[in-house]
Amino acid sequence: MRPKQTTRTQVPCPGIPSKSPHPPPPFMLPWQLVLVVLILLIVFGLFGLSGFSGLLGPVDVRDVRIGPGHAIAQWMHNASFSSFVVAQSQTVELHPGTWAIWGARKKWMGTVVSGSVKWPVSGWKAKFHLLPSLIRNQEAAAMKQLLVDAPDEFDEDTDGVDKMVTYEFIISSAGARKAHDPVREALRQRLRDITEPIIRDRIQPFVWERYPKAGAVCHSMIRRYLLHERRSHDTHWDIPSYVSVVVSLDAAGHDFHGGFFVTTGNGEKSFIPLQRGDTVVHQSDLLHGVHVKQGERWSWAMWFQDSRDCSSQSSDWWKREAENGDPVAQTLRAMRAATPEESWTWLETAANSGFPRAQLYFGKAIEDGLRGQPNHEQAAQWYEKSRQGGEVDSCYYLGLVEKRRGNITGAMQLFRQGATSGEPNAMGQLAIGYQNGTGGLPQDLDLATEWFERAADFTVEAMYQSYVLYSEPTQTRDRDQTKAQLHLERAARMGHESAMKKFIEPLARAGRWEAVAPWLLRIESKAALSQLVKLHQRGVQINAFTLFRAEQVLRDLAEQGFEDARGLLRQLLSSREAAPAKMSEL
Ligand SMILES: O=C(O)CCC(=O)C(=O)O
């Protein structure tokens, strides 16, 4: 496979002057010989004539075809028994399209597993590709190590999918301001030194061949899934991305269990056991997510746009398919719609076609009052249709409607159905039922703990409640401080306000102000920010990235007109006082 050749070098002809006063020399001069050889190298290098490869130096063929024992080959075998995913493999060659005179030219030969997920109702199949070992073990390890060594330099914004803290490190991004902050530029550059050749030589050639309209990588980031932090990136579509590429930096079944999955929202998840350096390529029609059930995982994710300058024609994506009546395409268009009215129209059309996920979203749109007054009864009818169509998330929303109607027992039955199908919000509601003994459930703190703990991989409230429950004994177990502490830290790191305050109490009591400082920024209240400024003024060591972010937060608040933030910003920037901080003064 070759990337498209966009420009070709014009080779000037080294002609002999027409009116030469001297006869041409009988043999080529050495410099002319060199020129001719150079021209041959350029021409054959550009056109890739393999017959001349001897002239161009050795070809470094990296053969990473997988055998039947490889985890992905086994997954593929099992997928053939699945009701919703199919996959087959082929061998593919990638030529980087660049060449080096002195170094070896590179060629990648590997297995590509092409799979698809069959959507219910629609004939639509969401395709994806798996490329085992596209990234070398050492490359993946080197990328990860750079960030393991800089644990505090991750972004902690709110995630668009689950509203919890992201914990991502942006390597490059066309849109994000944080992709240009000077304080992390050296680290970003080291990561780009590794990632850019990989994108140019391996990822881009493959993506451009399979998706001819794909342009440039416009967003590239590392995500981490640590034990005391984020455990999941639950079921979603990559709405802003034309082509998404995910590289696992750890090995499933070895460093962690679970990981990247594909689904149709019916409760079944097919976990793809990506090994270190294995790569997934897909578009926004693939419903997918991440759940790290044990261990820790890091991944490198990229989003291609459909242009080289990162402008996006996303309003055109899946247009023809939507207009031809496909409900999956219609739902995707609703999620990219320019106006609420347009979104409503596509969702209504898709819901009327019987697509369970669209029925869920349409119910939400009605309940949220996307058009007119919120209407819970009408929303409930769509949730019910969606539930009957197999969409597990609907059990939770329908359960909430029942709860509001005062039918707690009916609500609990719905929550149980959602919970046993793996829906985390329903798990949390069922746990509350056992915690309080409501909705026809006995009070049972062991079952409450069990369900909260299952949900704690996904929702911040369940993380916090797991901490609360493990902090106390039940009739059958002692309190478990280790588990309680893990859940408290996870809830705190994922943005639970009470958890953050509880988590820093012992740090403050021990006078560990360096450790307290980043938390004050995370809490972001006026009191917390002024304490942070106070610590800084008193000479407490605060890492450069925390200080940089504090300045940014205060600047943003000041620009929004908060007078206090303006004052705090001035203090932060002004010189420090020398006196050490005392707990009693804070
Ligand atoms: O971490 C991964 O494997 C995938 C992350 C993902 O799906 C996303 O960032 O959209």
Ligand SMILES: [Fe+2]
């Ligand atoms: Fe994604």
